Amino acid sequence: MTKHNFDEAIQLAPVEGNLFAGVLTESYNNMVGPFGGITAATLLQAVMIHPERLGTPVSLTVNFAGPLSLGEFTIEATPMRTNNSTQHWFIVQRQDGVVTTTASAFFALRKDTWAEQELAMPSAPSAETVAPVAARFTPHWVENYDIRFVEGGFDPAKAEPRDSSRSVMWVREKPERLLDFQSLTAIGDSFFPRMFIRHQTPMPAGTVSITLQFHATQTELQEAGSAFLLASAQANRAQQNYADQTAHFWSPTGKLLLTSHQMVYFKH
Amino acid sequence: MTKHNFDEAIQLAPVEGNLFAGVLTESYNNMVGPFGGITAATLLQAVMIHPERLGTPVSLTVNFAGPLSLGEFTIEATPMRTNNSTQHWFIVQRQDGVVTTTASAFFALRKDTWAEQELAMPSAPSAETVAPVAARFTPHWVENYDIRFVEGGFDPAKAEPRDSSRSVMWVREKPERLLDFQSLTAIGDSFFPRMFIRHQTPMPAGTVSITLQFHATQTELQEAGSAFLLASAQANRAQQNYADQTAHFWSPTGKLLLTSHQMVYFKH
Numbered sequence: 195m196t197k198h199n200f201d202e203a204i205q206l207a208p209v210e211g212n213l214f215a216g217v218l219t220e221s222y223n224n225m226v227g228p229f230g231g232i233t234a235a236t237l238l239q240a241v242m243i244h245p246e247r248l249g250t251p252v253s254l255t256v257n258f259a260g261p262l263s264l265g266e267f268t269i270e271a272t273p274m275r276t277n278n279s280t281q282h283w284f285i286v287q288r289q290d291g292v293v294t295t296t297a298s299a300f301f302a303l304r305k306d307t308w309a310e311q312e313l314a315m316p317s318a319p320s321a322e323t324v325a326p327v328a329a330r331f332t333p334h335w336v337e338n339y340d341i342r343f344v345e346g347g348f349d350p351a352k353a354e355p356r357d358s359s360r361s362v363m364w365v366r367e368k369p370e371r372l373l374d375f376q377s378l379t380a381i382g383d384s385f386f387p388r389m390f391i392r393h394q395t396p397m398p399a400g401t402v403s404i405t406l407q408f409h410a411t412q413t414e415l416q417e418a419g420s421a422f423l424l425a426s427a428q429a430n431r432a433q434q435n436y437a438d439q440t441a442h443f444w445s446p447t448g449k450l451l452l453t454s455h456q457m458v459y460f461k462h
Numbered sequence: 463m464t465k466h467n468f469d470e471a472i473q474l475a476p477v478e479g480n481l482f483a484g485v486l487t488e489s490y491n492n493m494v495g496p497f498g499g500i501t502a503a504t505l506l507q508a509v510m511i512h513p514e515r516l517g518t519p520v521s522l523t524v525n526f527a528g529p530l531s532l533g534e535f536t537i538e539a540t541p542m543r544t545n546n547s548t549q550h551w552f553i554v555q556r557q558d559g560v561v562t563t564t565a566s567a568f569f570a571l572r573k574d575t576w577a578e579q580e581l582a583m584p585s586a587p588s589a590e591t592v593a594p595v596a597a598r599f600t601p602h603w604v605e606n607y608d609i610r611f612v613e614g615g616f617d618p619a620k621a622e623p624r625d626s627s628r629s630v631m632w633v634r635e636k637p638e639r640l641l642d643f644q645s646l647t648a649i650g651d652s653f654f655p656r657m658f659i660r661h662q663t664p665m666p667a668g669t670v671s672i673t674l675q676f677h678a679t680q681t682e683l684q685e686a687g688s689a690f691l692l693a694s695a696q697a698n699r700a701q702q703n704y705a706d707q708t709a710h711f712w713s714p715t716g717k718l719l720l721t722s723h724q725m726v727y728f729k730h
Contacts, residue, residue, distance in 0.1 A: 252704050253671040253725045255523040257566050259543040259550040274554070275527040275561045280670065280727075282527040282564060284552065286542070293543045296550055298525050298566055300671045300725070304702035308730045310660075312627060313698035359580060392578075402548065403521040403568045405673040407706050407725055409699045430581040430710070431677045431718045434572035436520050438675050438721060440708065442698070450699045453706060455723045457521045457568070457675050459548075462576045 198371050199338050200380070203232050204239040206269060214240045214269045218262055222335040227261045229335035230401045231383030235376045237285045237297045240271035242376060248281040249303040250412060251375050255405040256297040262289060279303040304411065315444040318344045321364035321422040339384060340368045340422070348386050350395050359388040359429040359439075370420035375408065378415065381423065381443060382406045382454035388429035388439050389460040397462045402436070404456035410449070418445040435459055466639050467606050468648070471500050472507040474537060482508045482537045486530055490603040495529045497603035498669045499651030503644045505553045505565045508539035510644060516549040517571040518680060519643050523673040524565040530557060547571040572679065583716040586612045589632035589690040607652060608636045608690070616654050618663050627656040627697040627707075638688035643676065646683065649691065649711060650674045650722035656697035656707050657728040666729040670704070678719035686713040703727055 199221040206214040222232040234256040241247055267289045274282045280302045287295035318324075324342040331348055332341075346361030365384055367377060387399040410418075427441035436457050443452040467489040474482040490500040502524040509515055535557045542550045548570045555563035586592075592610040599616055600609075614629030633652055635645060655667040678686075695709035704725050711720040 253525075255566060255671070255673060257521075257550050257568055260545065274564050277528065282525050282561075284564060293550070296542050296552060296566055298523060298564055298671075300525055302670075302703065302727075304704065307701070307703050307728065308657075308661075309701040311699040311701075312696065389576075393576075402570075403523070403566075403673075405523060405671075405723060407723065409701055409704075409706070411702060428580065430721060431579040433575070433577040433579075433677060434679060435570065435575050436572065436677075438677070440721075440723075453698060453708075453723075455673060455675065455708075455721075460575065 198369065200367060200371060200377060204236045204376055206236070206239055206243060209268065212270050212272050214271065215266065216269065217266050218264050220264065222338060224333045224335055226400070230258060230404065231380035232335065233262065233295055234383060234404060235380040237269060237287060237295060238299065238379050239376050240269040240285060241283050241299055241301065244271050246273050247301065248276060249279065249301045251299055251408045252302050253300045253405065253407050254297060254379065255403065256295060257403045258295055258401055260292065260294045262294045267294065311450050313442060313450055315424055315448040316362060316426060318362055318424055324364060338368055339365055341365050341384065346391050348390055348394065353394050355393050356391060359392050360426065361385060361391055362426045364422040365425055366420060366422045372420050373415045373418045375415070378410065378452055379406055382441065382452050385427040385439065385441055387458050387460060388427065388437055389432065389462060393462065397460060399458060399460040401456050401458050404454060407453045410451035414445060414449055414451060417447070418451065421446045423451065432460070435461065466637065468635060468639060468645060472504045472644055474504070474507055474511060477536065480538050480540050482539065483534065484537060485534050486532050488532065490606060492601045492603055494668070498526060498672065499648035500603065501526070501530065501563055502651060502672060503648040505537060505555060505563060506567065506647050507644050508537040508553055509551050509567055509569065512539050514541050515569065516544060517547065517569045519676045520568045520570050521673065521675050522565060522567045522647065523671065524563060525671045526563055526669055528560065528562050530562045535562070579718050581710060581718055583692055583712040584630060584694060586630055586692055592632060606636055607633055609633050609652065614659050616658050616662065621662050623661050624659060627660050628694065629653060629659055630694045632690040633693055634688060634690045640688050641683045641686045646678065646720055647674055650709065650720050653695040653707065653709055655726050655728060656695065656705055657700065657730060661730065667726060669724050669726050672722060672724035675721045682713060682717055682719060685715070686719065689714045691719065700728070703729065
């Protein structure tokens with residue numbers, strides 16, 4: 195059995211202490227450098243395999259500081275503070291000694307409490323009835339995903355600007371792979387930039403900082419399996435080179451697994 | 463003229479290199495330790511007064527790792543990477559050598575681009591017609607703010623649970639003070655925990671990680687002056703000790719100045 199591109203991409207080898215080594219290959223190439231989601235997942239992976247890790251991720255912020263090239267990189271994952279049931283991490287990715295990415299993560303041992311979900315899953319036709327996104331308009335990394343737009347797709351051939359930045363899509367890994375915190379992290383960055391959607395044309399754009407909030411428990415990830423997740427994304431404001439994007443990701447049974455919030459550079 | 467509590471609270475003295483020293487006083491006391499917003503503003507302040515700072519804040523993530531006590535603390539603000547027009551910071555607050563708070567910040571020199579705001583300000587009665595929050599239900603730090611709930615207030619005397627976590631409020635500093643990035647940061651954390659609003663009763667609760675996205679330009683901050691900002695907040699999901707909260711803050715003329723996203727610990 196061939197290894198999944200995703201598992202190969204986030205693979206890290208322990209070097210010593212908090213230091214891990216990885217290699218960037220072409221499988222998740224974006225316009226410049228790799229898909230941000232795979233970088234975020236790789237930084238999370240360093241904590242997931244760290245022998246001092248406590249619990250599961252509750253929040254993760256990844257800051258994209260500079261371009262990452264194909265080849266070797268290191269990740270240093272430092273537990274900044276460990277409490278009884280919570281843990282704070284600082285993570286730095288470097289290439290040739292230069293910082294390319296920084297991140298902070300909050301992990302916790304979670305216990306049952308009062309629980310409720312206020313944000314319902316939007317209604318959408320089933321994934322099977324929606325066409326996959328046309329490959330000719332997508333960067334290379336999208337080949338690792340099955341993305342099906344329900345609303346707010348991207349078609350630069352028509353280039354008809356839209357009044358709203360809202361998109362709704364089904365998304366899962368291609369080939370199918372069981373959901374875990376690492377793959378959910380990457381999926382959390384799988385929307386095209388909102389400015390592409392508004393203007394229906396590509397332009398220089400890239401995430402500078404993304405924050406992921408993990409609502410999902412391990413049990414909910416297992417329940418989701420390798421099914422399509424339904425996801426929505428929208429920008430609140432774009433101004434002076436930066437636009438925000440808030441996105442929500444639901445399991446097929448309507449459980450909100452993840453929210454992601456990012457600031458995205460654009461030039462237009 | 464007496465110094466404003468806010469300016470006194472975020473005051474830092476350069477020690478050497480990236481290190482700054484401050485003192486926590488009682489003026490922003492919360493249930494345990496200080497109001498998270500004042501801590502976030504103080505960490506941002508270290509970057510704002512750092513001689514190597516480039517541009518203005520675009521995003522800031524603050525992770526509350528452990529309690530902060532009254533007295534001296536240090537803040538180490540390290541520029542992790544500086545590009546032509548962007549800069550990434552890592553910030554650590556320590557007390558008696560122990561990490562209490564970590565943060566990352568992204569700063570940029572911003573230029574005019576295509577711009578639009580999708581998220582309109584909700585309609586609300588003018589601040590002058592709304593009653594200030596009753597002081598008997600609020601922690602000490604709230605005395606530094608004029609908070610007026612339009613929707614979703616907090617009244618544990620009635621203790622009637624609500625079906626929605628949504629709150630809308632007017633907020634400004636008391637006494638009035640001209641808005642800047644530091645005060646906007648603190649205001650970004652000025653909502654009570656969503657679990658208080660749902661259950662209308664206090665419980666153990668505290669922010670573990672907050673991300674602020676700065677849409678505001680310097681000019682827009684000056685235009686806002688010391689006026690009330692209109693703000694809304696809502697949780698998407700609460701489960702196993704953690705609930706999220708997304709909040710938006712508009713200038714009196716309807717410009718979205720800031721969004722904040724946090725994960726909040728609760729026990730209930």
